Amino acid sequence: MDQVESVRTPASWVVVGLDNGGTCNNATVLDATGRYLVDNLVENPSLVTDGPESAIDQLAEAFHNILDLTSTPLTLVRAVGLDTPGPASAKGVISSKGATNFSMVSWHGFDIRSALEARIGLPVFYLNDANAAALYAHHRLFGAEAMTKSSVAAIVGTGLGGGVVEDGRVVSGAAGMAGELGHVQIPLHGVLEVGQPVPECNCGFTGDVESIASLTGIKKNLLPYWLTRFPDHPLAAEPLPQAAKQLRSYAEKEDPLALAVFEQQAKAIGKLFTIAANFTDPDAYLLGGGVVEAAPKFRQWFLNTVRENTQLRAEQQSAATFALVADLDMAGARGAAVAALEAVQNG
Numbered sequence: 142m143d144q145v146e147s148v149r150t151p152a153s154w155v156v157v158g159l160d161n162g163g164t165c166n167n168a169t170v171l172d173a174t175g176r177y178l179v180d181n182l183v184e185n186p187s188l189v190t191d192g193p194e195s196a197i198d199q200l201a202e203a204f205h206n207i208l209d210l211t212s213t214p215l216t217l218v219r220a221v222g223l224d225t226p227g228p229a230s231a232k233g234v235i236s237s238k239g240a241t242n243f244s245m246v247s248w249h250g251f252d253i254r255s256a257l258e259a260r261i262g263l264p265v266f267y268l269n270d271a272n273a274a275a276l277y278a279h280h281r282l283f284g285a286e287a288m289t290k291s292s293v294a295a296i297v298g299t300g301l302g303g304g305v306v307e308d309g310r311v312v313s314g315a316a317g318m319a320g321e322l323g324h325v326q327i328p329l330h331g332v333l334e335v336g337q338p339v340p341e342c343n344c345g346f347t348g349d350v351e352s353i354a355s356l357t358g359i360k361k362n363l364l365p366y367w368l369t370r371f372p373d374h375p376l377a378a379e380p381l382p383q384a385a386k387q388l389r390s391y392a393e394k395e396d397p398l399a400l401a402v403f404e405q406q407a408k409a410i411g412k413l414f415t416i417a418a419n420f421t422d423p424d425a426y427l428l429g430g431g432v433v434e435a436a437p438k439f440r441q442w443f444l445n446t447v448r449e450n451t452q453l454r455a456e457q458q459s460a461a462t463f464a465l466v467a468d469l470d471m472a473g474a475r476g477a478a479v480a481a482l483e484a485v486q487n488g
């Protein structure tokens with residue numbers, strides 16, 4: 142009883158959120174009143190490249206460490222939310238073909254959710270990292286109204302991740318593959334220049350959102366084309382992977398080539414949001430990724446360009462919000478915690 146009274150939260154119980162990444166795990170604690178007990182990144186090495194056994198050890202360590210750090214007794218924890226990069230099933234089984242972060246054969250088809258549940262002896266709820274970030278962004282934007290609102294989030298990184306949230310919950314789909322917004326094919330008219338090759342995605346599709354609006358899309362498709370239009374540009378002398386990473390700093394200085402590339406990305410996301418407008422007509426269109434950390438003027442220009450290229454009806458224009466996803470480095474752990482909290486409350 143003494144132990145329970147020492148807890149600094151008035152809530153009677155908590156959930157833990159664990160975000161599993163390629164190099165680190167990040168952990169958080171969310172109490173039953175919806176308050177996070179952790180304000181900063183709390184990380185430990187994920188060791189995913191050492192295989193499932195080491196990775197589960199590290200997740201268990203992250204779990205116990207965050208309880209110690211917040212002086213939360215184990216007995217108060219009702220559930221754990223876990224997110225990892227995909228592809229994985231809705232139940233947390235890593236793809237049978239493996240995945241970028243889970244390339245060892247021992248990971249193929251590995252049930253990471255059940256393994257962690259068995260290890261820590263508490264219910265574990267799973268979602269992929271992009272869905273977790275989308276869920277956190279939704280709850281952060283809408284607060285107390287989150288459970289009556291809907292949103293679509295596009296997060297631009299190495300690929301294009303995202304998620305669809307309806308009534309405060311992630312739409313996961315029959316196979317766990319809903320919200321794969323990067324692989325939605327979009328109309329390219331008005332996005333590509335005359336004579337520009339149709340962009341190809343690593344998934345095998347051409348002209349999907351990720352083939353344009355991702356770092357991979359810049360490197361593979363957009364930059365090689367735009368360098369033919371600006372042959373004297375300083376980035377023409379750099380290897381493509383390095384040039385692609387430098388592009389945002391050029392855009393912040395209003396470099397014409399860089400702005401042309403990011404304008405195509407913003408148009409592609411606008412086309413995606415136009416599809417969303419006709420599909421689920423969400424309350425909010427959320428945008429995240431590296432662009433959120435960019436200089437405010439460029440960031441605002443990018444968001445405005447997305448909005449200008451999202452064709453909404455007048456009724457939708459007055460009903461919908463466009464916003465940037467904040468706290469992206471903590472969004473995975475926090476979104477996983479939100480999913481666990483809801484699962485307990487609706488258990």
Ligand SMILES: [Zn+2]
Nearest residue numbers: 324342344349
């Ligand atoms: Zn694709």
